[in-house]
Amino acid sequence: MVRYFKRLDRAGNMLRDHLEGNLRLLCERLNDYAVQNQLTVPVPPLPQEVEQLSHALFLAHSTSSAKFAGICESGRLISRARRAAITGHPPSAESPVVLLGTAQCVFFYVAPFRYPSTGCGLLFARSLEEHYRAEGTASPFDSGGLASKLSWPDPNESAQHFLARHELPIPDHRDYLLLSLGVLFAKLTDYIEGIHPSWAGPCGLTGGDCRMWTHEVRIPADVELRSGHLQAVFAPVGRIAADPKIGRLFEWCQRERVDRVTFNTSRGNDFETLRRECVQYIREKFRLQ
Amino acid sequence: MTNPWPLSELEIIGYSDVLTETTLPSVVPPVFRIKVEPDRVLLPPYSFNGGFVCDAAEVDESEFRALADDDEVTVFEEAVPATPGYELWVDRSFVWHYEPREQADGTLTQIAIESMNEAERALNRGDLERAEHLSGSAISADDRRVEPLAIKAAIRRLRGDRAGEKVMEELAGRAVGPSLFDELVKHYCARHAAPVPGHGDRRPMHQVARAAA
Numbered sequence: 001m002v003r004y005f006k007r008l009d010r011a012g013n014m015l016r017d018h019l020e021g022n023l024r025l026l027c028e029r030l031n032d033y034a035v036q037n038q039l040t041v042p043v044p045p046l047p048q049e050v051e052q053l054s055h056a057l058f059l060a061h062s063t064s065s066a067k068f069a070g071i072c073e074s075g076r077l078i079s080r081a082r083r084a085a086i087t088g089h090p091p092s093a094e095s096p097v098v099l100l101g102t103a104q105c106v107f108f109y110v111a112p113f114r115y116p117s118t119g120c121g122l123l124f125a126r127s128l129e130e131h132y133r134a135e136g137t138a139s140p141f142d143s144g145g146l147a148s149k150l151s152w153p154d155p156n157e158s159a160q161h162f163l164a165r166h167e168l169p170i171p172d173h174r175d176y177l178l179l180s181l182g183v184l185f186a187k188l189t190d191y192i193e194g195i196h197p198s199w200a201g202p203c204g205l206t207g208g209d210c211r212m213w214t215h216e217v218r219i220p221a222d223v224e225l226r227s228g229h230l231q232a233v234f235a236p237v238g239r240i241a242a243d244p245k246i247g248r249l250f251e252w253c254q255r256e257r258v259d260r261v262t263f264n265t266s267r268g269n270d271f272e273t274l275r276r277e278c279v280q281y282i283r284e285k286f287r288l289q
Numbered sequence: 290m291t292n293p294w295p296l297s298e299l300e301i302i303g304y305s306d307v308l309t310e311t312t313l314p315s316v317v318p319p320v321f322r323i324k325v326e327p328d329r330v331l332l333p334p335y336s337f338n339g340g341f342v343c344d345a346a347e348v349d350e351s352e353f354r355a356l357a358d359d360d361e362v363t364v365f366e367e368a369v370p371a372t373p374g375y376e377l378w379v380d381r382s383f384v385w386h387y388e389p390r391e392q393a394d395g396t397l398t399q400i401a402i403e404s405m406n407e408a409e410r411a412l413n414r415g416d417l418e419r420a421e422h423l424s425g426s427a428i429s430a431d432d433r434r435v436e437p438l439a440i441k442a443a444i445r446r447l448r449g450d451r452a453g454e455k456v457m458e459e460l461a462g463r464a465v466g467p468s469l470f471d472e473l474v475k476h477y478c479a480r481h482a483a484p485v486p487g488h489g490d491r492r493p494m495h496q497v498a499r500a501a502a
Contacts, residue, residue, distance in 0.1 A: 091358055094355075117332050272335075
């Protein structure tokens with residue numbers, strides 16, 4: 001048994017080495033990119049608000065009302081693979097999580113809510129990344145886009161290989177976020193608002209929306225809601241009042257002083273309201289102008 | 290984000306939510322598809338302007354299927370032509386309706402009023418379970434109403450569920466202050482304790498102006 005765990009440790013260390021190597025390389029490529037394009041590479045320490053935002057920006061997970069009620073009831077976020085095991089409905093073979101081998105992960109954006117067509121959401125603190133640092137990974141883009149709309153410089157490189165080259169350790173991927181905020185974006189708030197950076201950066205991705213440069217964190221485990229990492233819960237008033245499963249999570253949040261953001265639905269545009277409320281919340285928390 | 294698309298060139302292939310019984314009735318955002326380019330699907334967030342859909346998030350057919358696969362969107366069996374000034378909503382039997390906005394608003398307002406009346410009657414006869422369900426329908430139909438939240442808070446107070454009551458008070462906080470909300474909750478609690486036969490449709494502020502005069 002001891003030998004088994006030692007083997008696991010070794011595998012974990014190899015994964016960590018691989019991720020740290022990717023991070024080092026990506027930071028170097030950003031540096032080269034800046035030199036080639038005659039951009040100013042800021043010398044640390046960067047302005048305090050950039051340092052703070054890249055260090056502590058929340059992890060966002062949003063979903064539809066029905067799934068959100070299930071999440072509130074079970075008290076955890078589960079991966080697509082785990083859900084398939086419970087419901088007996090596996091994801092289709094063309095699904096991005098199957099194509100990229102990420103079906104066992106729970107996904108977060110290090111940004112406001114950006115997953116389309118969702119109306120309820122959860123924000124987690126950076127401490128979640130610290131907790132899962134051994135098994136979690138990040139990428140400086142939404143991995144799902146690689147399965148469909150995104151293009152990268154070498155058309156002969158597979159999506160899986162491209163992703164593997166850009167997998168970064170958590171929470172250290174925030175070092176690259178810090179650099180890219182300082183070098184590529186015209187304004188710090190552009191990253192929060194979903195406005196494209198002035199410079200595309202060294203990954204070379206094209207063809208997508210703001211998720212093309214939004215940092216994604218993937219955790220290959222169930223993520224408990226009532227764990228101390230939950231920062232804020234977002235849901236429409238009607239959903240909280242009408243669904244006891246959602247109501248009970250809000251009761252817990254009230255008791256534990258987890259932030260609660262409630263809003264009336266602007267008919268037919270729940271996602272826009274959710275997104276706007278989240279951007280506003282982040283702006284206030286980080287005192288962004 | 291996409292350029293503005295005229296609604297006349299779009300069809301609706303589903304809506305951007307998956308609903309449960311407790312969240313009905315509900316207005317839902319349509320998912321559009323470009324008629325002549327069926328691989329292009331338009332999702333919220335978007336806005337409507339003069340018969341155009343503006344600033345929609347565009348995904349391709351495969352990403353849309355992935356969203357459906359992931360239970361983030363509901364897909365229609367058949368597409369329906371998009372029409373300017375129409376609203377998509379789902380009734381309490383999970384049947385969707387696509388009709389002129391004024392008509393949809395009127396129907397939903399009527400459902401909210403009827404559900405509230407029924408919820409009050411259920412509260413009066415001590416059927417808290419039914420009152421809870423109907424007040425949920427009322428707030429799903431129109432989430433700007435405070436009375437359904439007050440009924441729910443009253444039910445929780447009657448059950449000694451202080452934590453649940455506090456959540457309703459917080460939700461109502463956008464519209465009314467805590468003391469007025471408390472008055473409403475007391476009113477509904479009293480109605481439960483001592484129902485008045487034949488006065489089931491009276492509202493909390495009924496005849497207040499006449500009494501003051």
